[in-house]
Amino acid sequence: MRYFFYLFIFTNLLYGFDFNTQANYDRLALIKYMETKFKDPLNNIYQFFPYSNQSQLKNFTKNITKDQFIHGIYAFDKESQKEKNNQLVSFPFAPNIQNGQYLYKRYIQQCIPYPTVFGDYPKFNKKTNQIITLSNAIMQCAKKQHLDIGDNGWNYYSGKTADVEAYISSISAKAKNKIDIKIPTKEAFNAYQNGKKEYYSKRGLLNISCASCHIQGAGKKFNNQFLSPLLGQINHFPVYKTSKQDIFTLEYSISQCSYKQGETPHKPDGKWMANIIYFMSYSSNTTPILQDTRR
Numbered sequence: 001m002r003y004f005f006y007l008f009i010f011t012n013l014l015y016g017f018d019f020n021t022q023a024n025y026d027r028l029a030l031i032k033y034m035e036t037k038f039k040d041p042l043n044n045i046y047q048f049f050p051y052s053n054q055s056q057l058k059n060f061t062k063n064i065t066k067d068q069f070i071h072g073i074y075a076f077d078k079e080s081q082k083e084k085n086n087q088l089v090s091f092p093f094a095p096n097i098q099n100g101q102y103l104y105k106r107y108i109q110q111c112i113p114y115p116t117v118f119g120d121y122p123k124f125n126k127k128t129n130q131i132i133t134l135s136n137a138i139m140q141c142a143k144k145q146h147l148d149i150g151d152n153g154w155n156y157y158s159g160k161t162a163d164v165e166a167y168i169s170s171i172s173a174k175a176k177n178k179i180d181i182k183i184p185t186k187e188a189f190n191a192y193q194n195g196k197k198e199y200y201s202k203r204g205l206l207n208i209s210c211a212s213c214h215i216q217g218a219g220k221k222f223n224n225q226f227l228s229p230l231l232g233q234i235n236h237f238p239v240y241k242t243s244k245q246d247i248f249t250l251e252y253s254i255s256q257c258s259y260k261q262g263e264t265p266h267k268p269d270g271k272w273m274a275n276i277i278y279f280m281s282y283s284s285n286t287t288p289i290l291q292d293t294r295r
Contacts, residue, residue: 019189020182023282026196030283031066034218034231038064038076041219052220060219069232070290076219077226092240093166093247100167103160111141118165118172118289119179122278124188131191131274135249138164139269156268157252162238166247166291169238173289179235181282195279198272199230205262210276213257223260234281236290250277 037048042057049057060076068075074084104115121134132140138161142154154160183189199210211230213222218229237250251273255265266272 019184019186023183023189023192024285027283027285030215030231033215034069034229035065038062038219041076049219056221066231067287069229070235070284070287072228072233072236073226075229075232080226092242096163096166096238096247097170099160100163100165104164104167107145107147108138108141108164111144112137112168115168115171116175116177118169119177120181122181122274122281124182124184124191124278126185126187129187130271131188131278133251133274133277134165134168135161135251136269136274156249157255158238158246158248162247162249165238165249169289170291173291177289179281179284179287179289181278181285183282191275192279192282195275195277198276199279203261203263204258208261210257230280230283232284232287232290234277234284235287250280 037044038060040062041049041060042054045052045054045057056077059078061078064075074081104112109115118134121137122131123137124130125132135156139149139154139156142161143149147154149155152159183192202209202212213227214230214233217227220227234250237253238247239253240247251268254273254276255268258265
């Protein structure tokens with residue numbers, strides 16, 4: 001027994017601890033939970049969908065598998081699928097992608113040389129010991145060049161930043177890349193754990209957490225809208241909002257969630273936002289990148 005203990009210590013000293021182990025366990029547990037929950041929603045009503053409308057659950061798609069969750073609510077609700085298909089026949093934000101391509105090649109390519117990197121963000125910066133989201137990377141590049149920062153220029157919620165992200169997402173999706181987040185150091189693992197803690201922590205006037213809506217509440221209705229699952233959720237950002245006829249970043253959606261639950265939204269460029277996106281992104285590791293998801 002002592003031999004195996006010392007072998008374990010020696011191996012980890014030699015090769016380093018795998019800081020992805022716990023996060024990967026969390027990810028696999030999430031997949032199992034979601035696939036079990038949506039295997040037969042009507043039959044699982046008492047376990048996973050208490051107080052839900054049975055007629056709505058009858059209209060849910062059964063046996064959804066891991067990669068299908070990237071479609072959000074359209075993965076399980078047939079009525080939403082029809083509504084989406086009837087809303088817009090053409091690709092809704094093609095102009096945003098075209099503008100994003102121009103902005104990327106003119107301003108951002110010098111900082112992010114290849115546009116197929118959507119699935120690699122967020123990244124952990126070993127020099128600063130901080131998480132860098134894709135929005136962080138784009139905004140830092142814009143600031144270095146003293147570009148116009150603000151509501152009508154480069155910002156964390158929409159506009160030029162969202163357009164560049166749409167272009168990067170489109171190229172990454174065409175390359176058939178998948179979400180591939182790494183946890184390379186202890187500090188990176190601590191950031192992941194912090195993001196996980198915040199995701200499950202109840203906050204705001206409603207005293208609910210992100211997990212209340214997007215894990216336990218996935219597939220239920222809030223404010224007359226179905227709640228999307230955490231699994232595959234980050235894959236289709238930036239997302240097109242039909243009510244505003246524009247695209248918005250993940251930071252925007254998280255800030256809106258905070259506001260709706262009665263909490264002061266966190267800074268889009270702060271540690272809280274970066275860590276929670278790090279956790280959310282790792283939770284979707286190995287799933288494909290998607291575009292053309294509308295809300």
